[in-house]
Amino acid sequence: MRSVPSLVFLTVAALASVFPLYFMVVSATNTSQDVLGSRLLPGGQLVENLNKLLAAQDLGAAMWNSTLNAVGTTALSLLVCSIAGYGFEVFHSRNKDRLMGVLLLAMMIPFAATMIPLFRMFADFGLTSTTIAVILPAISVPFIILLFRQAARSFPHEIVEAARIDGLRELGIFLRIFIPTMRSTYAAAAVVIFMTAWNNFLWPKVILINEAFQTMPMLISNLTSGYVTDYGVLMLAVLLTSLPTMVLFLVLQRAFAQGITGAIK
Amino acid sequence: MSTQLTPVVPAPDHQDERPPSGRGFSSLGGRRSLTGWVFLLPAALLILVMNFWPMFQAFILSLQTGRGAQLSFAEPLWFNYQRMLADQTFWMTLRTTLLYLVIQVPIMLVLALVLANILNNPRLRFKGMWRTAIFLPCAVSLVSYALVFRTMFATDGLVNDVLTGMNLIDSPINWLGQTQTAQFVIIIGLLWRWTGYNMVFYLAGLQNIDHSTIEAAKVDGANAVKTFWYVTLPQLKPMILLTAIMSTNGTIQLFDESYNLTAGGPAYTSMSVSHYLYEVSFVQNPNFGYAAAISYVILVIVALLAAIQLKVGDKRD
Amino acid sequence: MRKKMTLASVAGVATITLALAACGGGSGSNDGGGGGGDDGDDQTLTVWAWDPAFNVYAMNEAATIYAQDNPDVTVEVIETPWEDIQTKLTTLAQTGELEELPDIFLMQNNAFQKNLINYPELFTAITDSGIDFAEFPESVVAFSTTEGDNYGVPFDNGAAVTALRTDILAEAGYTIEDFTDITWDEFIANGEDILAQTGKPLLSGTAGESDLITMILQSTGGSLFDADGNPTITDNDALLQAIDVYTRLVESGVLVEVNSWDEYIGTFVNSNVAGTINGVWILGSIQTAADQSGLWNITNLPSLDGVGEATNYSANGGSSWVVSSNANTELAADFLGATFAGSTEFYDTILPSSGAIANWIPASESDVYAEPHPFFADQPVFQLAVEFGAQVPSVNTGAYYYEGRDAVSAAITNILNGADPESALAEAQATVEFAMQ
Structure with missing residues (x-):
């Protein structure tokens, strides 16, 4: 497995993975005409494209909305899912296992099916066009709970015992010992949640009736909705939309890998 | 169903390894057990309200018919389910979705496994760079990658240029305009975006494998392939099961690629069943009762496949 | 004690939740998107439209012109893609939340x-x-009329043109x-x-798209x-004849099939084809190729000789303004009547910069x-488009337009792959009938 063929294979895989991203970056610096002509060299159009984008769309607002949604979702989801995962493991019981099984069923529900009832529910509470309506359905994710439950398995139970003897309350143990110890699991979960939340499209599009709440994926879709599309501007928007998730992954990738590793011990 | 699904958690095999004191926690009394339940409460409540309750309402909806928002209970109640049997487009999209599943998921998991194994080699240099390169696609938003792929697979696009340049084809292929090639592009798209994601899970799994078992196999004279097959793979089984179930689930519910990449075309032949559900709700004359019925069929298929995978996974123990 | 702490944590979550909700509400979200029409004194019209360079721009200009005589009225346009x-x-x-509707929204015909x-x-x-609906082409008004009642003010012209590289x-x-004035055989x-x-x-x-075929079909009535x-x-x-024309176009190589909309635009922007046939709004995309200025002309469509009315005129696309059920109806209708259905000044303003051609x-x-128009070798393309538009035969698209279009698209794909046209169309008919059950 460590021969030349495997290195060639790895190189091909890596190039295939990165090439479309390269095309995206290069296209952001080209004119619409060049993008449609599959030009693969960088052009001098970046500033022009940015100016056009800023003139056409409220980029700042969309970035802020997306950030607010994604950060809000990530923070709440980490809290809710990790405390649940911890609870499932540290207070393990047969009935809790059963509950986990039931919760996992939620992974199998197609979103398109629940969208209308969900919308009706939020509308009944007057919560359309609110950040909370975007975030709330995305907080409790069975997969993330599972991830934390598995990670909690490697959390030394002696520590819990010792902390209890020291008189720490259960929540204190979770907040002061579990969270700091499990930083890499949190990083891994944060990457997954943030990416999903940032790229979420269908639900925000339905629930955010007021376009002042427009998110980055919605902004991209706006750019393609007219009779004339400027593909250079579009690719720039696409690049800007992808940057935060890519940067987050690059920053957290070591912790991410560790976190996933820790979770499946 | 629910109890069957519990072992989705890859770790039940490890339960015995838990320190004996672990069991003692819950026996310490009702108060502590109650605390445990309170810890689960927010997550469970949210899933109940945000997933199960709407799904229950969708079930009621699946028994209704009518034009627009004027819905009433169908006659017979299972009318929408009956209708599905006669709906050629539904069957076609379901077949296409299963085709994606059968072809894409195994290829992706094997690719991910091979890549993870190469990356796990302690002598490999620039590990971080390789891992980043292969994982990065799943950080990209769907709209963007659909657009890039459409441009690359254009009739006068890069892929055709390369293929004609290498004399592999005589004339450009109309990739998205023909059934088989359009399905192929969707599969390529899925592979591109999700292989790295799964690879990270295998990489994590590999790092947890006790290295001494591999050394022992080598001492016994097993070659690299044999070691991988008989020593590494069995230890990765829980992880393979987890990724298989996640990927199956994701593919059966496939929407974005079908919607953005090929728009389901040509002639519905690359459309996934979830995309068809969306069509029925928002593009064609809205038929939400019918759409809800389709969603229940998707749910049952996903659950069945998960159950089968778990059964098969368990047997090999 | 412990229990209290856990409850506190739940309360904590709730607090963050509420804070976020407040964050959302703080920007005046709950009423911003919906129409303010419930209130009789409200002088704000909320509008949904999707193209900032085109219909959003036009609506804003209309607001400016209307404000000359009605200074109290403000129009707030919310940019929303058509699919959205x-x-x-x-x-x-579906949820009955009609109070979230704006006063006016734009709809694809x-x-x-x-x-x-x-x-x-x-x-x-x-x-x-x-509003005098007789001042719009009958074929366009037909889109928004049912049982003799009008529900829409036609906006942009969807008249079909043949645009060619001279x-x-x-x-x-x-x-x-x-x-000009030729048949498909000659074409x-x-x-x-x-x-x-x-x-x-x-x-x-x-x-796999049937736009051209439906255009040919409409040209025969x-x-x-x-x-x-x-x-x-x-x-x-x-x-059948229209499909025959399309098949011959593809087989002779006179029409090259591509994968996607982006690629379609690319073919003429990059000079790979010598022209295109589409709704007149396609001129906007053609003009993105600045290097081709002065090289384009437009004319009418070839006719399908010997079938039906056999005209040289058809349409594709176009959109109309709708007064919603949640609107300040009187104000909204007056506004549309004074601008989109009554102001030459308005159309004169929006035409040069947006190319939005009036119906x-x-x-x-x-x-x-x-x-x-300099880009089109000094042809008066806008006038031509309106003239073409007035001669388009009126047809019924029906409620099941999308089902029909998709079924016919599927049939064409099959026919081009060698299927018998009549049986492929019979299958399409069955599909649409099934959808209508």
Whole structure:
């Protein structure tokens, strides 16, 4: 497995993975005409494209909305899912296992099916066009709970015992010992949640009736909705939309890998 | 169903390894057990309200018919389910979705496994760079990658240029305009975006494998392939099961690629069943009762496949 | 004690939640998107439209002009892609949350009947609002009319044009006159000759889409549906002939099929084809190729000789303004009547910068419409478009337009792959009938 063929294979895989991203970056610096002509060299159009984008769309607002949604979702989801995962493991019981099984069923529900009832529910509470309506359905994710439950398995139970003897309350143990110890699991979960939340499209599009709440994926879709599309501007928007998730992954990738590793011990 | 699904958690095999004191926690009394339940409460409540309750309402909806928002209970109640049997487009999209599943998921998991194994080699240099390169696609938003792929697979696009340049084809292929090639592009798209994601899970799994078992196999004279097959793979089984179930689930519910990449075309032949559900709700004359019925069929298929995978996974123990 | 702490944690979550909710509400979200029409004194019109360079721009200009006489009225346009408007309309109707509707929204003409028939509760009839619908082409008004009631003010012109590169035509010894008032047979013959001489196909189109076929069909006065909305895909001679034309175009190479909309635009922007046939709004995309200025001309469509009315006129696309059921109806109708259905000044303002060509016939009498357009070799393209538009045969698209279109698209794909046209169309008919059950 460590021969030349495997290195060639790895190189091909890596190039295939990165090439479309390269095309995206290069296209952001080209004119619409060049993008449609599959030009693969960088052009001098970046500033022009940015100016056009800023003139056409409220980029700042969309970035802020997306950030607010994604950060809000990530923070709440980490809290809710990790405390649940911890609870499932540290207070393990047969009935809790059963509950986990039931919760996992939620992974199998197609979103398109629940969208209308969900919308009706939020509308009944007057919560359309609110950040909370975007975030709330995305907080409790069975997969993330599972991830934390598995990670909690490697959390030394002696520590819990010792902390209890020291008189720490259960929540204190979770907040002061579990969270700091499990930083890499949190990083891994944060990457997954943030990416999903940032790229979420269908639900925000339905629930955010007021376009002042427009998110980055919605902004991209706006750019393609007219009779004339400027593909250079579009690719720039696409690049800007992808940057935060890519940067987050690059920053957290070591912790991410560790976190996933820790979770499946 | 629910109890069957519990072992989705890859770790039940490890339960015995838990320190004996672990069991003692819950026996310490009702108060502590109650605390445990309170810890689960927010997550469970949210899933109940945000997933199960709407799904229950969708079930009621699946028994209704009518034009627009004027819905009433169908006659017979299972009318929408009956209708599905006669709906050629539904069957076609379901077949296409299963085709994606059968072809894409195994290829992706094997690719991910091979890549993870190469990356796990302690002598490999620039590990971080390789891992980043292969994982990065799943950080990209769907709209963007659909657009890039459409441009690359254009009739006068890069892929055709390369293929004609290498004399592999005589004339450009109309990739998205023909059934088989359009399905192929969707599969390529899925592979591109999700292989790295799964690879990270295998990489994590590999790092947890006790290295001494591999050394022992080598001492016994097993070659690299044999070691991988008989020593590494069995230890990765829980992880393979987890990724298989996640990927199956994701593919059966496939929407974005079908919607953005090929728009389901040509002639519905690359459309996934979830995309068809969306069509029925928002593009064609809205038929939400019918759409809800389709969603229940998707749910049952996903659950069945998960159950089968778990059964098969368990047997090999 | 411990229990108290856990409860506190739940309370903590709730607090963050509420804080976020407040964050959302703080920007005045709850009423911002919806219409303010419930309140009789409200002088704000909320509008949904999707193209900042086109209909959003036009609406803002209309607001400026209306404000000259009605300084109290403000118009707030919310940019929303068409697919999103459709999703929102469906969701709002389905959940009964009609108070979230704006006063006015823009709707694709093709989707008008579908929404009108499924969700009449979204619309307000404006038949007696004082707007003179006779000043719009009958074929366009038909989209937004049901049982004699008008529900929409037509906005942009969807008249079909043939746009051609005069330099490539000249290379093969042709002029735009050779493509004016001709039949499809002549078009294909010319196209084959030009392809042989210059190597450039005349047209391009997205594979598996039936836009061109429905345009040909409409030019004969035919449709996929009869007046009662029943599908007429089988035993439809005009449709068979139109498909025959399309097949010949593809097989002769005069029309090159591509994968996607982006690629379709790319074919003429990058000079890979010598022209295109589409709604007049395509001129906007053509003009993105600045290097081709002065090289384009437009003319009418080839006719399908011997079938039905056999005209040289058709349409594709276009959109209309709807007064919602949640609107300040009187104000909204007055606003539309004074601008989109009554102001030459307005249409003169929006035309040069947006290329939004009016459906309102009196607008074309203005000098601005008659001005030569430098990109199109000094042709008065706007005036031509309005003239073409007025001659388009009126047809019924029906509520099941999308089902019909998709089924026919599927049939064409199969026919091009060798299936028998009649049986492929019978299958399409069955699909649409099934959808209508």
